[in-house]
Amino acid sequence: MSSSEIPKSLLKGYLLLANVLNSVKIEKLLVPPIVQSGSKDLVLDCQYSVSDGPLTVQWWFNGGVAPVYEWTPPLMPRVKGILEGRLDLSYKVSQSPIEQYRAMRIIQVDPQLSGAYTCVVVNNNGVKSQETKSMQVLAPEKEFELLFEHKFNRLVEVTCYVNSVHPQPDLTVEYNNKPISQQTQRSWRRNNLLYDVESTAQLTVPVCSDRIEVTCRLHLPQADYTAIKKRLLHFGPVQCNHGWKDNPDNIIITLALIIILIVK
Structure with a gap:
């Protein structure tokens, strides 16, 4: 009996059996x-x-x-x-x-x-x-440093450095929970595929602040990994002269005293 004479149902059965005998499947x-x-x-x-x-x-x-x-x-x-x-x-x-x-x-x-x-x-x-x-x-960081350098007046240079991390990292310097706008990031890749990264930022410290807190955030997006380093920068005692322009409450108090004197 030729293949053309084989009933379709029987032919399908043969093909199904052949597929089962020849089957290979990755389960997991x-x-x-x-x-x-x-x-x-x-x-x-x-x-x-x-x-x-x-x-x-x-x-x-x-x-x-x-x-x-x-x-x-x-x-x-x-x-x-x-x-x-x-x-x-x-x-x-x-x-x-x-x-x-x-x-x-x-x-x-x-x-x-x-x-x-x-x-x-x-x-x-x-x-x-x-x-x-x-x-x-x-590969988590082996070193994680956050350094300050006082430039002049109230300008401070902040440097954050990590070494021997993988995969490719993102390193951000933050102040008040926001990335500092003026910052530069550099990275070096070693022969063993590990990265060294440095981020440098310029920060002008607000007048009358005797200390500030700066954060460096290391993020490895491909590995869903984050590490944070924080440091306080102290300036020592700060004397601030709050004139009328700096403190509107002083203006109100002074005006009240003038009014009282006039009434008397």
Whole structure:
């Protein structure tokens, strides 16, 4: 019987059975969105369901030209690129012969591992399933300084500095809970992808203020991380002559005394 003579219902059944036998599906991809630099034993897991038969599991990093991790049972996994020397290749996430090396155990995390991770599972018939998730490695500041330098009269230069942070930071000097308008931010990136950042602002201190509070705000938008440094700047005792123009209440009081004298 030719294929043209096969009933449509039976043909659909054959196709459905073939799809089931050849099926491969990623059920869950476990990649944390944010992880702290220096973390140890981080596991990235790719959970899948497949029909019986040979398969290959691949992990790709940032859409590279080749997988950084590849495992075809019963062979041992192969590692290259940025993950070379960073994985515990003895780690087994399962005892199943077709799942035991599906996950990657990273020995120690650093900012260079920030990026998009794609898991690809391919069966012997070339049917594949893939999914991608991104991971951002957070490196909090090692130093956080807020310094003052008195220029002249009541002009003060405020400098805020942080070093060894990741991802790219935003550093803002604030006064009265608002960013100071006249400020400059500079940043330097090290070979290990960590950033050093400096923000400098000019602030004119209000007359008669004996002290002010200045805030420096560090924000890492991609890691949803914020740190704040505050300092008080003291000027010592301040003598202020409140004339009529500076204090309207004095005018009212003086006028009242004049009126009283006239009445008497």
